[in-house]
Each structure stands twice: as structure tokens, then as C-alpha cells.
Amino acid sequence: MARHLIQGREVTMPVRVREAAVSGACYLVRADAARAVLAYSGLDAAEVLPGKALCTLAFVDYADGDLDSYHEFGVAFLIRPPEAGPAPRRGLRANLAELRRAGAGTFVHWLPVDQGFTLEAGRAIWGFPKELAELDLRLDSPYKRCVVRRDGRLVLDLLVKPGLRVPVRGSLTPADAYSHLDGVTRRIPWSVAPRGVRARPGGALIRLGNHPVARELSELGLPKRALGSFTVARTAMVFGEAKTL
Template sequence: MARHLIQGREIAMPVRVRDATVGIASYLVRANAARAVIAYSRLDAVEVLPGKALCALVFADYTDGDLGAYREFGIAFLIRPPGADPAPRRSLRASLWELHRLGAGTFVHWLPVDQGFTMEAGRTIWGFPKELADIDLRLSSPYKRCIVRKDGRLVLDLLIKPGTPVPGSGMVTALDAYSHQDGVTRRIPWSISPRGVRLRPGGALIRLGNHSVAKELSELGLPKRALMTSTVSHLAMTLGEAKEP
């Protein structure tokens, strides 16, 4: 079993999250703009419609896991695994989870957190682009809100409205996440088991700030109507050892 020493603490693989609350807003964006944003990774965005790629904004409150309790925000893109053939067009009625099951991977482009230990662990173990930021999550009401500030500047203020409950929660789904750090692309085996899932078309309100990441999102066409939003009241997941694809 692989182990990593982070700040004097031994972390055994795979890393487990036993409980987290998650919100996701996914957007159709121009595929060429998405490719420009992630060009450094040498990965290719999936065109879920001709000329359109999928970008997801994700926030999470990790309350029980091997890396401790922390808050996180992420910007991710649906990508073709290295060496894979172009993906066939798919129905946009599928949720983000269903699109992953069709074989595409998730490339994590930006992943700020609010705790130093998980930042170092994420960068060291998986090459995730974690950095410290101020992440204000307001999750006690049906409306889930995430406010991200970096270096004293607003990145975004995202509000997700409640959706319709989805039956069959608790199924384990195997996914592949991808990271890129110091010129190296890595594939991370990832499995999730969500409970208390709610979905709806649209359902997000977003306000962008004046940070450089906000400018990047505006170049993708945000703010705009979300394709789909989802919330997960209880998410368990595991992350395996990173490997070069």
C-alpha cells in the first residue's frame, strides 16, 4: 500500500472522504475557448455538442475524511482521455455524473482550498492545482451559496437553487480525474458514492469578480444560464494513486 508523508503525517492510499456536501453548476461553453484555457495540459475538451464543451463549477464542504475538514472550490472540464478517439455526441439530458460514465474524464483546472494541509497533500500526491483561498460556503438553507475570494479579490459568488430528488442514490461510480503540474499530466482513479442528490436544468445564479480567474470564466462566456445544477447532501469518495496516462 502506497503511503505519503505530508507535514509529518502519513497518508495511506487510497485516500477516503467519508462525508461531504457538494454543489455543481455545469455550463456549455465554446469548445475553442475551453481548449485555450486548458492548452497547457495538452488534453482535449469533449465536444458534447458541435463547438460546445462542458465546464463545471464545483464547491464542497468536506466534513469527514483522511485529509481532515476543509472547504474547496473547483473549475473542471470534461475531456477526452489521452489517446482516446473523439467521443460521439451525447444527449444533454444526461447529468454530469452520467456523462462521466460514458468514458470521458474530468480535468481539474483550478482547485482552491481553505486549509494548508489539504493544499500540500493535493499538490504532492496527485498534482492537483490547489492553492489557498477564502471560501465562504452557506449550505444551511435549500439554496446553496459559495463565495470565493483570492488575494482579497472576489473571484465569484455562485448560488444554486434546489432541484428535484434523484432516486437510486448511493451507487458507486468509478471515474478518472486528470491533473497537470510541472509539465506532467496525471490520471487519478476516483470513485464516488452520492446520497441525497438533487438535479435541475438551469438553477444557478453567478456573479463574477475582478480576479484573473473571473476574467478567464468571462472569456468562456460566463455568466450565463447553467445547463444543469446538482447538489449532493452526502458524498463519499476515494482517490487512488496518480499515474501518468
């Protein structure tokens, strides 16, 4: 059983999250712009439609877990594994299913958090690009909102509207997460057990600030109408040991 020493505390693998709430939105963005953003990682954005890549913005309230309680915001892209070959020119749903079969993953490009312990653990254990930021999560109404500020500057303000209930049973294994930090690319297996899932087409409003990350998102074509949005009232998660590629 792998163990990591973080700030004098031993973290045993796998890392477990016992309760969290998640909200987010998915966007179709320009594939050439997404590739430019991801160039540093050596990974390739998946084209889910000709000339279009998939970018997900999500915020999480980690209420109870091995890395304590904290808030997190993520910018991630669906990536195409090198062995998958070119994307088939089909519809969006068929392309996503084909990429899933080919082993597509989720590349975590930016991951601000508001607590120092998870910051160090995330970077040391998985190579996640965590950095400290001010995250204002407002989750007490059906409308979920996150305001992200860093270095005193607004990055973005994301509002997710309530959707329809989606039946989900048991534990799920999403596409592996990928990270790149200090020249090293890693693959991270994980699983989730969501409850209270809601989803809908569109359903998100986004306002960008003047931070460099906001400018990067604007170059992808945001703000724009979301492809879809989602909320998860409660979920457990398990994160496995990272594998260096």
C-alpha cells in the same frame, strides 16, 4: 499499500472522505475557449455538441476525511481521450454516453482550498492544482452558495437553487479525474457514495469578480444560464493513487 508523508503525517492510500456535501452547476461553453484554457495540459476538451464543451463549477464542504475538514471550490472540464476520435454529431445525451464509453475524464483546472494540509497533500499526492483562497460556503438553507476570494479580490459568487430528488443507490465510479502540475499529467481514479441528491435544469446564479480566474471564466462565456445544477447532501469518497501519463 502506498504511503505519503505530508507535513510529518503519514497518509495511506487510498484516501477516504467519510462525509462531505457537494453543490455545483454545469455549463455549455465555447469549445475553442476551453481548448485555449487547457492548452498547458496537452489534453483536449470534449465537444459534447458541435463547438460546445462542458465546464463544471462545484464547491465542497469536507466535514470528515483523511485530509481533515476543509472547504474546496473546483473548475473542471470534460476531456476527450486521444483514442476516442472526433465527437459524433448527435444529441447531447447520446454524445455524453459515447464519451463515457470512450473513457472521457474530468480535468481539474483550478482547485482553491482553505486549509494548508489538504493543499500540500493534494499537490504532492495527485498533482491537483490546489491553492489557498478564502471560501465562504453558506449551506444552511436549500439554496447553497459559495463566495470565492483570492488575493483580496472577488473571483466569483455562485448560488445553486434546490432541485428535485434523484434516486441514487450504492457507490458510483465517475469518470477518472485528471490533473496537470509542474509539467506532469496524472489520472486519478475515484469513487463516490452519494445520498440526498437533487438536480434540475438551470438552477444556478453566478456573479464574476475582477480576479484573473474570473476573466478566464468570462472568456468561456460566463455568466450564462447553467445547463443544470445539483446538490448532494452527504457523500463518501475514495481517491486512489495517481498514475502519471
